[in-house]
Amino acid sequence: xxxxxxxxxxxxxxxxxxxxxxxxxxxxxxxxxxxxxxxxxxxxxxxxxxxxxxxxxxxxxxxxxxxxxxxxxxxxxxxxxxxxxxxxxxxxxxxxxxxxxxxxxxxxxxxxxxxxxxxxxxxxxxxxxxxxxxxxxxxxxxxxxxxxxxxxxxxxxxxxxxxxxxxxxxxxxxxxxxxxxxxxxxxxxxxxxxxxxxxxxxxxxxxxxxxxxxxxxxxxxxxxxxxxxxxxxxxxxxxxxxxxxxxxxxxxxxxxxxxxxxxxxxxxxxxxxxxxxxxxxxxxxxxxxxxxxxxxxxxxxxxxxxxxxxxxxxxxxxxxxxxxxxxxxxxxxxxxxxxxxxxxxxxxxxxxxxxxxxxxxxxxxxxxxxxxxxxxxxxxxxxxxxxxxxxxxxxxxxxxxxxxxxxxxxxxxxxxxxxxxxx
Amino acid sequence: xxxxxxxxxxxxxxxxxxxxxxxxxxxxxxxxxxxxxxxxxxxxxxxxxxxxxxxxxxxxxxxxxxxxxxxxxxxxxxxxxxxxxxxxxxxxxxxxxxxxxxxxxxxxxxxxxxxxxxxxxxxxxxxxxxxxxxxxxxxxxxxxxxxxxxxxxxxxxxxxxxxxxxxxxxxxxxxxxxxxxxxxxxxxxxxxxxxxxxxxxxxxxxxxxxxxxxxxxxxxxxxxxxxxxxxxxxxxxxxxxxxxxxxxxxxxxxxxxxxxxxxxxxxxx
Numbered sequence: 001x002x003x004x005x006x007x008x009x010x011x012x013x014x015x016x017x018x019x020x021x022x023x024x025x026x027x028x029x030x031x032x033x034x035x036x037x038x039x040x041x042x043x044x045x046x047x048x049x050x051x052x053x054x055x056x057x058x059x060x061x062x063x064x065x066x067x068x069x070x071x072x073x074x075x076x077x078x079x080x081x082x083x084x085x086x087x088x089x090x091x092x093x094x095x096x097x098x099x100x101x102x103x104x105x106x107x108x109x110x111x112x113x114x115x116x117x118x119x120x121x122x123x124x125x126x127x128x129x130x131x132x133x134x135x136x137x138x139x140x141x142x143x144x145x146x147x148x149x150x151x152x153x154x155x156x157x158x159x160x161x162x163x164x165x166x167x168x169x170x171x172x173x174x175x176x177x178x179x180x181x182x183x184x185x186x187x188x189x190x191x192x193x194x195x196x197x198x199x200x201x202x203x204x205x206x207x208x209x210x211x212x213x214x215x216x217x218x219x220x221x222x223x224x225x226x227x228x229x230x231x232x233x234x235x236x237x238x239x240x241x242x243x244x245x246x247x248x249x250x251x252x253x254x255x256x257x258x259x260x261x262x263x264x265x266x267x268x269x270x271x272x273x274x275x276x277x278x279x280x281x282x283x284x285x286x287x288x289x290x291x292x293x294x295x296x297x298x299x300x301x302x303x304x305x306x307x308x309x310x311x312x313x314x315x316x317x318x319x320x321x322x323x324x325x326x327x328x329x330x331x332x333x334x335x336x337x338x339x340x341x342x343x344x345x346x347x348x349x350x351x352x353x354x355x356x357x358x359x360x361x362x363x364x365x366x367x368x369x370x371x372x373x374x375x376x377x378x379x380x381x382x383x384x385x386x387x388x389x390x391x392x393x394x395x396x397x398x399x400x401x402x403x404x405x406x407x408x409x410x411x412x413x414x415x416x417x418x419x420x421x422x423x
Numbered sequence: 424x425x426x427x428x429x430x431x432x433x434x435x436x437x438x439x440x441x442x443x444x445x446x447x448x449x450x451x452x453x454x455x456x457x458x459x460x461x462x463x464x465x466x467x468x469x470x471x472x473x474x475x476x477x478x479x480x481x482x483x484x485x486x487x488x489x490x491x492x493x494x495x496x497x498x499x500x501x502x503x504x505x506x507x508x509x510x511x512x513x514x515x516x517x518x519x520x521x522x523x524x525x526x527x528x529x530x531x532x533x534x535x536x537x538x539x540x541x542x543x544x545x546x547x548x549x550x551x552x553x554x555x556x557x558x559x560x561x562x563x564x565x566x567x568x569x570x571x572x573x574x575x576x577x578x579x580x581x582x583x584x585x586x587x588x589x590x591x592x593x594x595x596x597x598x599x600x601x602x603x604x605x606x607x608x609x610x611x612x613x614x615x616x617x618x619x620x621x622x623x624x625x626x627x628x629x630x631x632x633x634x635x636x637x638x639x640x641x642x643x644x645x646x647x648x649x650x651x652x653x654x655x656x657x658x659x660x661x662x663x664x665x666x667x668x669x670x671x672x673x674x675x676x677x678x679x680x681x682x683x684x685x686x687x688x689x690x691x692x
């Protein structure tokens with residue numbers, strides 16, 4: 001019997017361990033444990049004012065703090081019946097794009113690439129792969145630059161609020177961003193090519209690919225959820241998504257209609273590749289990787305393609321925006337219930353709030369992408385094991401870690417709340 | 424506190440003198456948190472590769488394989504203690520480093536996750552059977568409740584530049600300097616309109632600056648994430664905000680959000 005206990009898996013956000021036991025070639029135990037301490041964010045939000053939700057929930061995650069900010073704000077706006085201006089919508093999209101670019105670039109170059117090039121870290125690649133690393137840092141800087149200009153700070157943004165923006169970027173700042181986006185474009189295409197050329201393990205394990213879709217758009221802030229040909233309304237999420245808890249983990253697991261599913265770049269590209277920008281589609285087609293694709297390792301390539309797409313989309317937004325000072329929309333307090341789903345770096349993020357008549361939060365529920373992916377990731381590890389079982393233990397562990405990292409899991413996010421039901 | 428800082432500065436300085444050829448062995452770790460502080464290290468995009476040259480990054484599990492990293496000179500620790508695992512990691516790291524730096528609000532003050540200390544259990548526990556839960560859950564506290572800490576880099580997130588300056592200082596054997604002016608100091612230099620004049624709940628006057636008043640520049644009031652200034656007058660602050668029509672509960676909730684555990688008990692009661 002082989003027993004493997006991978007404590008504190010490295011190069012992921014947050015803390016996780018994996019317990020495996022294999023007997024006579026059969027996987028008996030495969031438990032992916034989040035070992036991050038629980039932070040109970042939903043409980044912390046209870047009793048706070050409606051406009052505090054975004055500032056507090058942003059702290060669930062550093063790398064996707066804009067995602068939590070925007071999703072919280074939209075859910076609160078849905079609860080209060082607030083409509084925002086087109087400018088606000090575009091600026092929010094822009095800030096999430098900035099975040100997507102920096103998050104994907106960080107994951108691809110710093111967490112995933114060393115596995116494929118045979119290094120223990122990106123820092124030790126610095127000598128031989130200096131160009132790649134400086135490219136990565138330039139792309140990250142671009143993403144951070146967008147978040148900083150639109151959100152006021154590159155981590156945990158400050159300028160976004162219920163009803164609009166506390167401060168809008170100036171025309172000059174957006175012009176500067178536009179200029180830098182043009183400069184970074186080539187680097188993103190090289191990124192697409194680099195990750196298109198990598199040799200991903202041959203592994204296919206089809207699942208359901210769940211993401212927001214919108215007609216003629218690569219959906220980000222709104223739309224319907226889709227899996228295959230089936231569409232789902234955001235507001236009805238509690239009917240099809242079920243959260244449950246496993247004793248061994250501090251993170252929740254989620255199933256859709258009783259089954260595991262995948263969210264994230266691969267799911268989005270699988271569902272909406274036709275709506276990608278023309279340069280992103282070109283990259284997509286120039287490699288022997290077909291879409292829709294059912295190999296979870298290809299999530300890396302899907303992320304690289306998204307970087308290309310989102311630089312193009314950010315350029316479009318810069319052209320569309322004629323920024324002017326706008327007062328934040330007045331809010332009329334009322335009892336309310338609001339839900340919002342937003343596509344964020346690692347998949348679909350859900351926020352749900354109930355407010356009392358004075359604008360205090362009485363209920364909050366947050367489902368992050370990684371909690372939704374955990375079950376599918378565990379299924380994939382199980383399915384992938386037979387093909388790597390014959391390798392040396394060390395190589396086998398590397399292969400499993402590679403698979404885990406390809407999901408770009410964020411255990412900080414997934415253990416924001418512990419809903420325990422021990423008996 | 425001052426004398427500890429002086430001793431550490433001296434100690435680091437001597438260390439530098441003794442082994443001029445050797446780089447400082449540095450570790451970047453995190454326990455429960457959002458990874459934002461470690462990202463604030465990595466997001467020094469123009470300087471990261473250079474930093475990696477002037478110090479010897481022995482451990483950085485967020486972006487590096489785990490190795491036997493041995494004795495370390497300086498460790499930057501992000502996150503707060505919220506689980507038994509956190510205590511274990513923290514104590515192991517403390518044992519092998521000469522200097523421990525609390526990086527960011529969670530490590531320094533407990534940040535938002537430690538706000539749990541001030542709310543009722545029913546708010547966050549649903550059908551929890553305590554006996555089993557307590558096996559891994561810990562009272563959420565900043566790291567200096569469990570181990571000795573030599574330096575603090577506050578803020579949520581910590582300022583990228585401040586981290587860089589800190590690293591440069593220790594490499595040169597200089598004693599990193601603390602900061603004791605309120606946020607208002609930089610805020611006025613940045614020519615922002617005062618939120619207090621607009622009757623808004625801004626904690627700038629009692630909060631330690633060196634953040635370039637980044638929130639207020641971006642249109643948001645100060646939530647006090649960097650902790651109180653040494654001479655903060657809490658009573659006056661609270662009565663001033665009350666005069667502006669803000670409810671006592673909202674003022675105290677806000678004051679407790681990032682740094683509650685480090686405020687005098689009578690202030691937040």
